[in-house]
Amino acid sequence: MPVARRQALLGALALAPLARPAHAQSAYPSRPVRILVGSAPGGATDITARILTEAMGAAFPRGFAVENRTGAGGNIAAETCARAPADGYTLLINDAAMMAINPVLFRQIAFDPANDFTAIALLAEFPFVFVVHPSVPARTLTELAAWAKTQPDPVLFASPNVGSQHHLGMEILAQRMGFRVTHVGFRGGGPATAALLGGQMSVGSIGLPPLIPHLREGRLRALAVSTATRSPTAPDVPTIAEAGLPDLALAVWYGLVGPRGLPTEVVRHVGEAVAEALKRPDVVQKLGAQGLSVRHMAAGPFDAFMAQERAQWGNAARAANVRIE
Structure with missing residues (x-):
């Protein structure tokens, strides 16, 4: 093999390992x-x-x-x-x-x-919202606790997920106010809201977003929001502190x-x-x-x-x- 051709081939082989990674690497993001x-x-x-x-x-x-x-x-x-x-x-x-x-x-x-x-x-x-179906005769957390204490069985309540803040928040609320609850977890706020609307559940602890249209149209009733301040989206709904638990605020x-x-x-x-x-x-x-x-x-x-x-x-x-x- 002529010297010039052999040198050209060796040069190409030397450069090849450097070229491959540069060719394979692409800027992020290169796919969905x-x-x-x-x-x-x-x-x-x-x-x-x-x-x-x-x-x-x-x-x-x-x-x-x-x-x-x-x-x-x-x-x-x-x-x-x-x-x-x-x-x-x-x-x-x-x-x-x-x-x-x-x-x-x-x-x-x-x-x-x-x-x-x-x-x-x-x-x-x-915030998440403590919410009830209109069939529940409660317009405040205090009235909810009083009604729950008259029920023969623990009150079933819906939340978006087992172990969510919504779930745990209602457990804490019930302990603080002295009534019994049994949790039913759903796969998200949408399904939990649907169960309330359909009357399969009467009490819920659910995030505000999926509830908004139903609260506005009176299909569901909000008793309190979980945060320290009222939500601009639902300004008429009191906070937990305003509802009687001043040391409790959750987001x-x-x-x-x-x-x-x-x-x-x-x-x-x-x-x-x-x-x-x-x-x-x-x-x-x-x-x-x-x-x-x-x-x-x-x-x-x-x-x-x-x-x-x-x-x-x-x-x-x-x-x-x-x-x-």
């Missing part, structure tokens, strides 16, 4: 990103995910696939995310139930809330996380897109119309916030003495 939601379509978590992903479209030209992985109080969705590759293509809308309450309530979970996830951003919060929050070890560049890209989306007036308006308030934190502060929530809600779950097999 899966957003896991732990409840059914129509609930507050699902609504939040769809509003957010629509607003983040410019930064994610390949789009999103919102996937509802229901069951076990959100544990199935959380486990799916925890076990996914840390490449940015599987993310999770999480909440205090997954991150703080479930480790206490469930005897076994297949993920570690403190170590199996990468924080990206806190998104929004909203549901939603955040965005990925599997442990998510690359810094992915966290930055997603986090910046979230921050820009949550600044948009149309996003604020859409979330507000569903009873949600924007509450943004970047990755670092959100990680610290989740640690605080694990302590607060974990203690509340232990005090409520609710365990799930």
